[in-house]
Amino acid sequence: xRKRTNGVGLFSYAVFYLAFLYVPxxxxxxxxxxxxxxxxxxxxxxxxxxxxxxxADSAMLHALGNSLEVGTVTAIFSTMLGLLAAKxxxxxxxxxxxxxxxxxxxxxxxxxxxxxxxxxxxxxxxSIPLSLLTVIAGHSLICVPFAITVLMSRFEGFDxxxxxxxxxxxxxxxMTFWRVTFPLALPGIISSLLLTFIVSFxxxxxxxxxxxxxATLPIYIWGQLRFPYKLPAVLALGxxxxxxxxxxxxxxxxxxxRGLGDRKHMMVGA
Amino acid sequence: xxxxxxxxxxxxxxxxxxxxxxxxADLAIRRGEFFSLLGPSGCGKTTLLRIxxxxxxxxxxxxxxxxxxxxxxxxNRRPSNMVFQSYAIFPxxxxxxxxxxxxxxxxxxxxxxxxxxxxxxxMIKLDGFGTRRAxxxxxxxxxxxxxxxxxxxxxxxxxxxxPLGALDRRLREAMQIELRALQKSVGITFVFVTHxxxxxxxxxxxxxxxxxxxxxxxxxxxxxxxxxxxxxxADFIGQMNFFNGRLIGQxxxxxxxxxxxxxxxxxxxxxxxxxxxxxxxxxIVLSSSGVKGTVTAAAYLGERSHxxxxxxxxxxxxxxxxxxxxxxxTRGHAVGDTVYLSxxxxxxxxxxxx
Numbered sequence: 001x002r003k004r005t006n007g008v009g010l011f012s013y014a015v016f017y018l019a020f021l022y023v024p025x026x027x028x029x030x031x032x033x034x035x036x037x038x039x040x041x042x043x044x045x046x047x048x049x050x051x052x053x054x055x056a057d058s059a060m061l062h063a064l065g066n067s068l069e070v071g072t073v074t075a076i077f078s079t080m081l082g083l084l085a086a087k088x089x090x091x092x093x094x095x096x097x098x099x100x101x102x103x104x105x106x107x108x109x110x111x112x113x114x115x116x117x118x119x120x121x122x123x124x125x126x127s128i129p130l131s132l133l134t135v136i137a138g139h140s141l142i143c144v145p146f147a148i149t150v151l152m153s154r155f156e157g158f159d160x161x162x163x164x165x166x167x168x169x170x171x172x173x174x175m176t177f178w179r180v181t182f183p184l185a186l187p188g189i190i191s192s193l194l195l196t197f198i199v200s201f202x203x204x205x206x207x208x209x210x211x212x213x214x215a216t217l218p219i220y221i222w223g224q225l226r227f228p229y230k231l232p233a234v235l236a237l238g239x240x241x242x243x244x245x246x247x248x249x250x251x252x253x254x255x256x257x258r259g260l261g262d263r264k265h266m267m268v269g270a
Numbered sequence: 271x272x273x274x275x276x277x278x279x280x281x282x283x284x285x286x287x288x289x290x291x292x293x294x295a296d297l298a299i300r301r302g303e304f305f306s307l308l309g310p311s312g313c314g315k316t317t318l319l320r321i322x323x324x325x326x327x328x329x330x331x332x333x334x335x336x337x338x339x340x341x342x343x344x345x346n347r348r349p350s351n352m353v354f355q356s357y358a359i360f361p362x363x364x365x366x367x368x369x370x371x372x373x374x375x376x377x378x379x380x381x382x383x384x385x386x387x388x389x390x391x392x393m394i395k396l397d398g399f400g401t402r403r404a405x406x407x408x409x410x411x412x413x414x415x416x417x418x419x420x421x422x423x424x425x426x427x428x429x430x431x432x433p434l435g436a437l438d439r440r441l442r443e444a445m446q447i448e449l450r451a452l453q454k455s456v457g458i459t460f461v462f463v464t465h466x467x468x469x470x471x472x473x474x475x476x477x478x479x480x481x482x483x484x485x486x487x488x489x490x491x492x493x494x495x496x497x498x499x500x501x502x503x504a505d506f507i508g509q510m511n512f513f514n515g516r517l518i519g520q521x522x523x524x525x526x527x528x529x530x531x532x533x534x535x536x537x538x539x540x541x542x543x544x545x546x547x548x549x550x551x552x553x554i555v556l557s558s559s560g561v562k563g564t565v566t567a568a569a570y571l572g573e574r575s576h577x578x579x580x581x582x583x584x585x586x587x588x589x590x591x592x593x594x595x596x597x598x599x600t601r602g603h604a605v606g607d608t609v610y611l612s613x614x615x616x617x618x619x620x621x622x623x624x
Contacts, residue, residue, distance in 0.1 A: 158361070159358060161354045161356050162360060164325055164354070165352070165358035168325075168350075168351055168420075169419065169420075170346045170372050171346055183362045
């Protein structure tokens, strides 16, 4: 029971911090059920009107579909690339491996607006038409470093001699990947898929530059902010996305910690 | 054991960048032999084993098995299987699936597969452990599963990389005996890497002593202990006293060597004129005549006692180990006692001066 006052100070800081973090987010579902078009207190009554509006808004649903499509393809593509890179960097003597890792992580440190403009210039110069495909390319660029980081920590977590044991027991490299590497890396793969999906799903700047005539959800929502009467439906959708992404994050965290659990077991008794 | 050579390592060298990990290793390992690679950590013994297994390719030299060149073959096409230092038990599979892992290609029926795995489990005395998860096994049990997983494939050569290193002392000694018995019963060649000289001496038919990537001596345990061929081997295996000597006469194959304060001795040797003479502490007898010295340290170790004896004119005290065959509660030598050192003439070994 030493330094009790200090404990109170830290506790109120933590409460304030969490409130600052989550209370604004909680306004989203709150106002999505509020009868008034205007986002202001006091609340005027309960309604599900905005959810009906939302499900009737075909342009919004189309944008949501685009975002899901871009997010899914980006997640799979960047996780595949990340898997190959992570395996190479942790398993083989790659000349200049450290420099390679730094270069692939670079997109994390370049402001998205710079990245977006540069990609737009490049695509124009190559006369590649803008579409969801170009958005996927742009998103993969920023998602691959996330995938590499997540997967490298997973690969470093299991003994390299497990793969050697498989080769020693008569399997070739391909079968070793499927029988040993893949199942052991699976928690990392799942958490990389979820993470890269979320990064792509809420990315605005790069998508804004590269989407052409199509719109992803963030772009669509940005466009709707000009029309006050459309805002409540956006809140309704926002509330649903909030629920969905909370579930995804919890899932990602759960698979990751389960993976860490495996790792602990692998160390025991060695 | 047949004298036929099974596994040949021909002038194998391996460098990692500027580091020469294995330096011109040349070995002929016989069929059914328990062969050990012994040396301190970093001596290249594990690298050499990994070259035999196919995980590393030699920078130069060849590996041959039954006369066939296998230098470039990948591990999955070699006649050997390996027991890893970390055991490398697959954590996502249970014991049964771990042992059955290497049998997939044999396309056995379910019943046949079950029989082979059960046989392997019986061999390592883990009957009924098939459904256990890898993380439910103790260190000793993991070690056995790794052994069964390799042996179930009926390899012609079993490679073992310090397999007993992670076990506690009592278990290790039990496993040494068990492993040796297993090797005799399955009758296949074992190549065993260890840094533990006692382990190597007690288990092996022959031992290769390695240091800094080079093989110093290849011999049976007794020969290695009694007739080391250089100072490093003599020093690494057991304890040894070294004396500087000078050849002062030759009588056929026998040289007369002047050891200074330790007197003049006769040793069968062709070395000279400067030689190093080695003498094991336990070959020295403390008696009433011989080289005179003073006890400077005495340690009672139960089955034996250890003394340091200063001999005038020698820079280092002579190390003496004497068996406590009788109760010595009152007998024995104390610090300051004058003692006389003697030894049987054939206990001396002449080594090249380094």
